[in-house]
Amino acid sequence: xxxxxxxxxxxxxxxxxxxxxxxxxxxxxxxxxxxxxxxxxxxxxxxxxxxxxxxxxxxxxxxxxxxxxxxxxxxxxxxxxxxxxxxxxxxxxxxxxxxxxxxxxxxxxxxxxxxxxxxxxxxxxxxxxxxxxxxxxxxxxxxxxxxxxxxxxxxxxxxxxxxxxxxxxxxxxxxxxxxxxxxxxxxxxxxxxxxxxxxxxxxxxxxxxxxxxxxxxxxxxxxxxxxxxxxxxxxxxxxxxxxxxxxxxxxxxxxxxxxxxxxxxxxxxxxxxxxxxxxxxxxxxxxxxxxxxxxxxxxxxxxxxxxxxxxxxxxxxxxxxxxxxxxxxxxxxxxxxxxxxxxxxxxxxxxxxxxxxxxxxxxxxxxxxxxxxxxxxxxxxxxxxxxxxxxxxxxxxxxxxxxxxxxxxxxxxxxxxxxxxxxxxxxxxxxxxxxxxxxxxxxxxxxxxxxxxxxxxxxxxxxxxxxxxxxxxxxxxxxxxxxxxxxxxxxxxxxxxxxxx
Amino acid sequence: xxxxxxxxxxxxxxxxxxxxxxxxxxxxxxxxxxxxxxxxxxxxxxxxxxxxxxxxxxxxxxxxxxxxxxxxxxxxxxxxxxxxxxxxxxxxxxxxxxxxxxxxxxxxxxxxxxxxxxxxxxxxxxxxxxxxxxxxxxxxxxxxxxxxxxxxxxxxxxxxxxxxxxxxxxxxxxxxxxxxxxxxxxxxxxxxxxxxxxxxxxxxxxxxxxxxxxxxxxxxxxxxxxxxxxxxxxxxxxxxxxxxxxxxxxxxxxxxxxxxxxxxxxxxxxxxxxxxxxxxxxxxxxxxxxxxxxxxxxxxxxxxxxxxxxxxxxxxxxxxxxxxx
Amino acid sequence: xxxxxxxxxxxxxxxxxxxxxxxxxxxxxxxxxxxxxxxxxxxxxxxxxxxxxxxxxxxxxxxxxxxxxxxxxxxxxxxxxxxxxxxxxxxxxxxxxxxxxxxxxxxxxxxxxxxxxxxxxxxxxxxxxxxxxxxxxxxxxxxxxxxxxxxxxxx
Numbered sequence: 001x002x003x004x005x006x007x008x009x010x011x012x013x014x015x016x017x018x019x020x021x022x023x024x025x026x027x028x029x030x031x032x033x034x035x036x037x038x039x040x041x042x043x044x045x046x047x048x049x050x051x052x053x054x055x056x057x058x059x060x061x062x063x064x065x066x067x068x069x070x071x072x073x074x075x076x077x078x079x080x081x082x083x084x085x086x087x088x089x090x091x092x093x094x095x096x097x098x099x100x101x102x103x104x105x106x107x108x109x110x111x112x113x114x115x116x117x118x119x120x121x122x123x124x125x126x127x128x129x130x131x132x133x134x135x136x137x138x139x140x141x142x143x144x145x146x147x148x149x150x151x152x153x154x155x156x157x158x159x160x161x162x163x164x165x166x167x168x169x170x171x172x173x174x175x176x177x178x179x180x181x182x183x184x185x186x187x188x189x190x191x192x193x194x195x196x197x198x199x200x201x202x203x204x205x206x207x208x209x210x211x212x213x214x215x216x217x218x219x220x221x222x223x224x225x226x227x228x229x230x231x232x233x234x235x236x237x238x239x240x241x242x243x244x245x246x247x248x249x250x251x252x253x254x255x256x257x258x259x260x261x262x263x264x265x266x267x268x269x270x271x272x273x274x275x276x277x278x279x280x281x282x283x284x285x286x287x288x289x290x291x292x293x294x295x296x297x298x299x300x301x302x303x304x305x306x307x308x309x310x311x312x313x314x315x316x317x318x319x320x321x322x323x324x325x326x327x328x329x330x331x332x333x334x335x336x337x338x339x340x341x342x343x344x345x346x347x348x349x350x351x352x353x354x355x356x357x358x359x360x361x362x363x364x365x366x367x368x369x370x371x372x373x374x375x376x377x378x379x380x381x382x383x384x385x386x387x388x389x390x391x392x393x394x395x396x397x398x399x400x401x402x403x404x405x406x407x408x409x410x411x412x413x414x415x416x417x418x419x420x421x422x423x424x425x426x427x428x429x430x431x432x433x434x435x436x437x438x439x440x441x442x443x444x445x446x447x448x449x450x451x452x453x454x455x456x457x458x459x460x461x462x463x464x465x466x467x468x469x470x471x472x473x474x475x476x477x478x479x480x481x482x483x484x485x486x487x488x489x490x491x492x493x494x495x496x497x498x499x500x501x
Numbered sequence: 502x503x504x505x506x507x508x509x510x511x512x513x514x515x516x517x518x519x520x521x522x523x524x525x526x527x528x529x530x531x532x533x534x535x536x537x538x539x540x541x542x543x544x545x546x547x548x549x550x551x552x553x554x555x556x557x558x559x560x561x562x563x564x565x566x567x568x569x570x571x572x573x574x575x576x577x578x579x580x581x582x583x584x585x586x587x588x589x590x591x592x593x594x595x596x597x598x599x600x601x602x603x604x605x606x607x608x609x610x611x612x613x614x615x616x617x618x619x620x621x622x623x624x625x626x627x628x629x630x631x632x633x634x635x636x637x638x639x640x641x642x643x644x645x646x647x648x649x650x651x652x653x654x655x656x657x658x659x660x661x662x663x664x665x666x667x668x669x670x671x672x673x674x675x676x677x678x679x680x681x682x683x684x685x686x687x688x689x690x691x692x693x694x695x696x697x698x699x700x701x702x703x704x705x706x707x708x709x710x711x712x713x714x715x716x717x718x719x720x721x722x723x724x725x726x727x728x729x730x731x732x733x734x735x736x737x738x739x740x741x742x743x744x745x746x747x748x749x750x751x752x753x754x755x756x757x758x759x760x761x762x763x764x765x766x767x768x769x770x771x772x773x774x775x776x777x778x779x780x781x782x783x784x785x786x787x788x789x790x791x792x793x794x795x796x797x798x799x800x801x802x803x804x805x806x807x808x809x810x811x812x813x814x815x816x817x818x819x820x821x822x823x824x825x826x
Numbered sequence: 827x828x829x830x831x832x833x834x835x836x837x838x839x840x841x842x843x844x845x846x847x848x849x850x851x852x853x854x855x856x857x858x859x860x861x862x863x864x865x866x867x868x869x870x871x872x873x874x875x876x877x878x879x880x881x882x883x884x885x886x887x888x889x890x891x892x893x894x895x896x897x898x899x900x901x902x903x904x905x906x907x908x909x910x911x912x913x914x915x916x917x918x919x920x921x922x923x924x925x926x927x928x929x930x931x932x933x934x935x936x937x938x939x940x941x942x943x944x945x946x947x948x949x950x951x952x953x954x955x956x957x958x959x960x961x962x963x964x965x966x967x968x969x970x971x972x973x974x975x976x977x978x979x980x981x
Contacts, residue, residue: 043567046540139692139696140696143693143696184825184826186683189661189823198570198574198578198608199575201572201575321692322711322712330542330688331540334542334543337707337788338787339787342711344714346714346715407570408567409575448685452683452684456654456698
């Protein structure tokens, strides 16, 4: 097979000592910035870009890619340990990962995240290698109508994220959608709900919102409980998942990988949906859905696998079409251009060493990550034995500096603090923040795609049902709503479901 | 003890302020160039290239700080209000001139609150279409547009973007309103163009050259007075009978108004060295940008460009009635 | 906040009321913009639809809360709220003029007081350690353009 020859060409490129070293530097740096909340791969790669000019194109791409998926690995660490998701992708991991940590299973949660990420990385590398060109075609066939249908599906599925009353979860999704409308409307250029504050013109920063609602609100909750109970467990417990847990995570990892791989290809929001969708599916098919949100190991395995798979397959549009699907990929395009390589359809045929070298490096990099990270788990878990009165000021410092580093705007610090208060009040009123965050992410995209679909269809609403992919997605949504309202399923989730009427 | 520490810091700070450096020895500490866009964009890349070279000339670190948001006006406002000591500079593109009209509630004046240092580079644009769009050349496109009007869809990367500016010019030159479809940035717009979901757009050569060469999109014209070395077969808008459709994403370096002339001269010198540094010019060329020359990387040239561009875009934007606030 | 005895669920009532207020506020301010039609939506269309949904959901939650018993909201930890959020705001105010060397110890020192188990030694040591760590890692290690020293120092 030709592809095996291509892959061995790629491996021969990566296995040179120089490229191996750059790969290692990339994943190490990626893990570090992933662990530090707020600091993301995009800013790090941008700062390092000039330093890569002197490197061969392949080496610089291998290192920059390493930073990207290394950060995905590291991002789950703070989400699990201190309920601080620094990136969109780790919000879902925080739900059950943090609950596991509270129960002394932080080690198992971190190990599950690492193993899930590795399996996902391996499978997704194969997907990129074997299926990149045909899959790229899918991304092109996704027009505004299809994206809108996908967003509707994601929102309906998101209700499954809630561990509390369903009605409040729906209200939180709507609140998230409303918060997402703050900022400049892209169609008219009008500024909505900004009250002439220029810092709000681009909307509320997601990281400020997520770190406030999760991280800061959690500090307040813990300090409130300080007097009555121990805020964080001192029991470390076993560092690795036990045999039973290992058996339980196989399915979620594989399903999460599949879902993440497919959604990761879609530019503009696909990758974000992967983790949410994977979690929702596991909760739906689980025999014990009530365990989700209380520290279910499946709830860590599935979204982490989906994240990492999506991170890997998001390279497909960039490598095959020259279209960046997220800000990090945009930087990669920049890095290639500066090297004199125009990213686009010709890269695969004109630069086979580069194309296959980067793909092979993804698997080598994932291997490095698991070898590096499994031993680190012991160290991370030990952090939890630090008394909480010393730990939370440190969390505050990292949140403040991290959120400031995003745009160098102090307004982001104030927003984070404000949402810390809002998040705490909502938690006290039994409203979970996770559905709000999903609504916030999807809201602006939903509106954008809906309005664009209507413009392109000249106001013809039937565009959503006459386009086959869109129709299929909407039918799937309808099926989920039906399943949700079937009495049998409702009986199974009785305490999670409240009567509406 | 903590209070002691704070007091000591403040005391040292006040004493330190007395020994401010004079213009002759500028710079005595790192210089910050504010890029009013997120890290990694085309403007950020141009800035980092130039900053690297200027670091060598000035003998002090030149740091790039990304202050993104509100179409570049947040970062520009930061520099407009910064101390005019030459240690906080702005590298902005054509948006510096168009923001004067696009934003009606700007907290600064792009024309008077800055001291121009020099032009940095210019990125030309191309008028492109989906690959199965019927019109074969610009002439056919003009005819089709006149016949079909708003049946044709035009993609832009958001209000105030270069593609939006180019679209306004194009529609005014054709005297036909096309259906405008707004995107967040050029990447999703290009994705829909490749997928055949929209018909037309204007984009920087940085993004279009490889797609044009790969045959995945159709090109009608470049928006420059002369043909480009990288796309020698593509006619200019002037050749195609649309001489008014001229857009380039030019970049300029600015200091806050009131900066000492000697400091500006020193910065101009470093900018001149950067735009003539073969390392920088070669990288800029690979990005599809035309570096400024010794004649254009000067305060006078940038001042004249800003003034003329503000005057040129004001009627275009006002006629379209599209504002960003 | 609402504090009702045995009847009704204070948490649901408060949450419902909050959602109604938010829904009405968004609905009100959305009317500054053009509504448009479903075929050609204006900037106000999407927010208005959402605001109506928010208000309806809030009302249902509120009414349900009045009908069924639930847990009280409980006391608010004012000390923690003030001493965690306040120093955060102060950090935003001090970081640019004073730099990390002053803003970080202020943040750590004041926020440490939010815990009832705070000790003088722990406070001073963690303020020192975190300041050094932040400067070393964020400013020098990662090269973030966050001021380290006071602007007044000329740094």
